[in-house]
Amino acid sequence: MAKKSRTKSRTTAGAAPAEGAVGPRQPCPCGSGKRYKACHGAPGGAVAAYVARPFEGLPSECDIVAMRELVPAATAPLTLKDDPERTVLLASLLPMAAPAMARESGQTWLGLQVQHAFGDPSRDLAAALQAALAADEPGIVSMVEPPVEGPRLQDLVTGDKLDVTVHEGFEFWIADLEDTTGMEAALEQANGAATPTARLTGVEAAYWTNVGTKEHLRWVMPEPEDELLTALARLHVAGRDVLVPDSRFVGMFRAHGLLAPVWDLPLGTGAEALEEPADRFAQDLAEALADTSDLTSEERSARSGLAGRQVTIR
Incomplete structure (x- = not known):
């Protein structure tokens, strides 16, 4: 018996795909790296389009880009517009590559080296920061779904320049903790992958x-x-x-x-x-x-x- 044709119509009968339309298995034009059917072509679409220069307008934009893509271990305090006395620490990388953390010390940490591919890293960072600020208990803030429409990091922080500190390793992960039991292996592994780095003055x-x-x-x-x-x-x-x-x-x-x-x-x-x-x-x-x-x-x-x-x- 002859095999059935494996070619199926992908359009409604009588309808032709629009000129220039993106196929479901093609890369999404937003730049997320996902297929169209899993991004803007998914039911409900993606939350926002790809932003080519997401950190423009933030204090020390160039340092933020470097901390996100080039520098292993660095931190910089952030100043919130609505609560300038609140301690918020921007870090290149957090334990377990967490997007954000509410610390036992009362500090809020925000991690740059998290690749969500949701289109706008600034909006993603703002969503993680807000979740950590609102957390009732210390812990990691995770993000597995694109954030809903909301503020970008530029809307939440203020200042003209960041005070960047480059660290030899990731000991800053445990600097505010009294009990560091169980963190030795993770710290050793992270330090082993960190190349010596220094910021010119x-x-x-x-x-x-x-x-x-x-x-x-x-x-x-x-x-x-x-x-x-x-x-x-x-x-x-x-x-x-x-x-x-x-x-x-x-x-x-x-x-x-x-x-x-x-x-x-x-x-x-x-x-x-x-x-x-x-x-x-x-x-x-x-x-x-x-x-x-x-x-x-x-x-x-x-x-x-x-x-x-x-x-x-x-």
Whole structure:
């Protein structure tokens, strides 16, 4: 007996799919990484569309992006608009990758390195923060479903600049606890995965790290991508993008709407040796950003090469 056709109509009889329609198994155009049928194509759809630059307008936006994507262990206090005396700690990573925690000490902790793929990390963070603030008992706040429409983190916090502290490990997880029984294994595992990292003091959101085989400087910058690429191309052609001898500008990360240029550094460089060169580079970059002249053919070629050396994280 002949097999039945495995091809089935996916549209209502007599109806044709709209031109440009997204198929149910195709990636959702919101950028969540899910299939359309499991995201905006699901019954009720997703809560909100993908936000390309979710942390824009927050204090120290570039540091927040770095803490979320590049820095293993760092913290920064947040100031709430409605309750400035309340202790809220923003952390790169919390125990068990928790979105937020209500601590026994009365503090509220908010974790950045949680990948919900709900479309707008700022809204997700705000929802986790509100849940932790409203918790009746200490514990972890989990989020398995997209949050309902509500405020974004920009609506809840205030301030011009964050006071970022980079930690050698995750001992801050237990700093406010009297009884740390049972946490030793998790702490040891987390510390073992943390690469040595330091934040430069003279410029914003520039982080040195040692990954064992080499050192890097990763510097999150706030300028629009097109303008920044043009300025970096000018500096590259002029030979002004070398920070220290034998260092090399190798490309950029793109994360949450911002670019993070990356330099390879020889082993033994350290963070302190980068302070003066980074300050000088920041001044050169400002000069290149202000240059509105047409690019030379060599600069255009360099710009094209830089554009091809970008890795999108988020």
